[in-house]
Amino acid sequence: MSKPRNRAWSPYWPIVLLALGFFGFWLATLWVVPTTAALLGIERCENRMEVISSAVHGETTPGQECLKPVDALAAYGTMGDMFGAVNALFSGLALAGVVLTLYWQARERRRDNKPFLIPSLDEQEDGTGGVVISKPGKASAVIGLPVVFGFSLTNSSPAAALNVHVQAGIAETSFKKGEALPLPIGPKGTSNLKLAGKIAGTDANTLVEKLRTGAILTLEVEVTYGNLEAVRWRTVVQYRLSLDEHARERDGTLLQAAIDDSQPESESPATGAWTGTTKIALVLTPVQGSWSFGEVEAS
Known part of the structure; x- marks a missing residue:
C-alpha cells in the first residue's frame, strides 16, 4: 500500500x-x-x-x-x-x-537557484582523494602524524557554487582542518582539494588505538558554499575510518611505534622505518543516512 x-x-x-x-x-x-x-x-x-x-x-x-x-x-x-x-x-x-x-x-x-556539491574522498585513478598518513615527525618530544585529506568536489546542479569552504574533522578527537577553494565550481563542474594537517598528542594516541583495534573512528566532512544571490548552503557527510585488512599488522605496528617513540628523530627506529614513499592509506566507508543538505541560517 x-x-x-x-x-x-x-x-x-x-x-x-x-x-x-x-x-x-x-x-x-x-x-x-x-x-x-x-x-x-x-x-x-x-x-x-x-x-x-x-x-x-x-x-x-x-x-x-x-x-x-x-x-x-x-x-x-x-x-x-x-x-x-x-x-x-x-x-x-x-x-x-x-x-x-x-x-x-x-x-x-x-x-x-541553488548549487549542490557532493564531496568524495574515494581514491581516484590519478592518486587524488582519500586519507593518507605519511612519515611522522617530532617536535619537542611530541610525535605528530601528518595526514592529508584529498577531496573531489562535484557540482551536480546547473547553478554555480561560490566561496566554497571544506572542513574535515575526526569526531573522536579535537582535530579539525578547513580550507577555502580559490575559485568557484561551475555548473556540473568538478574541483579537487587537499587538506594537510598534523594529528599530535592525545589525538594521535586516540587515532592509533582505535585504528589498531578496529574501533569506530568517524570523519565528518562539511562543505559550505553560496549561490549568485549570496544564499549559503551546506552539505555534510560522515565516513568511518579503518586500516586496510591486508596491511593492518604492518600499518598498526608503524603507527604504534611512532607514538611510543621518545628518542630523537635522528635515532628513532620508528621514524627510520618510514621512508619518503611509505604511506598509510585509510579505508573510508560512508555512514549510511549521514548525508544532509540545507540552507545555512544567517547569523
Whole structure:
C-alpha cells in the first residue's frame, strides 16, 4: 500500500482564506444585511405628549407609539456608513497580503537557484582523494602524524557554487582542518582539494588505538558554499575510518611505534622505518543516512 504524500504547508493559504472571508463579508454587507433590515426592520417614533384641548380645562395625555417600515435605500446608506471603517480595514489587509506575497516570491526566487556539491574522498585513478598518513615527525618530544585529506568536489546542479569552504574533522578527537577553494565550481563542474594537517598528542594516541583495534573512528566532512544571490548552503557527510585488512599488522605496528617513540628523530627506529614513499592509506566507508543538505541560517 502506498503511503499518503505529505503536503507541505503553503504560505498562500492564509491569503486565500482571507480573500474568501472578505468577499463573503462584503456580499453580506452589500445585499443580505440591508435587505433583511428593510424587510424586518421597524422604526419607533419617539414618545410624545399630545395636548387635548378641553372646553373646561387643558390636560395632557401620553401619545401613542407609531410604527413604520424602514426604507430599503435608507438601510443601504446606513449600513454603508456603518461598515465604511471595516471596508478600509480589509482594504489595508488586502494590500498587506499583496506585499507579503511579493516578499515570499522574491525570497523563494533567491533560493531556487541553488548549487549542490557532493564531496568524495574515494581514491581516484590519478592518486587524488582519500586519507593518507605519511612519515611522522617530532617536535619537542611530541610525535605528530601528518595526514592529508584529498577531496573531489562535484557540482551536480546547473547553478554555480561560490566561496566554497571544506572542513574535515575526526569526531573522536579535537582535530579539525578547513580550507577555502580559490575559485568557484561551475555548473556540473568538478574541483579537487587537499587538506594537510598534523594529528599530535592525545589525538594521535586516540587515532592509533582505535585504528589498531578496529574501533569506530568517524570523519565528518562539511562543505559550505553560496549561490549568485549570496544564499549559503551546506552539505555534510560522515565516513568511518579503518586500516586496510591486508596491511593492518604492518600499518598498526608503524603507527604504534611512532607514538611510543621518545628518542630523537635522528635515532628513532620508528621514524627510520618510514621512508619518503611509505604511506598509510585509510579505508573510508560512508555512514549510511549521514548525508544532509540545507540552507545555512544567517547569523
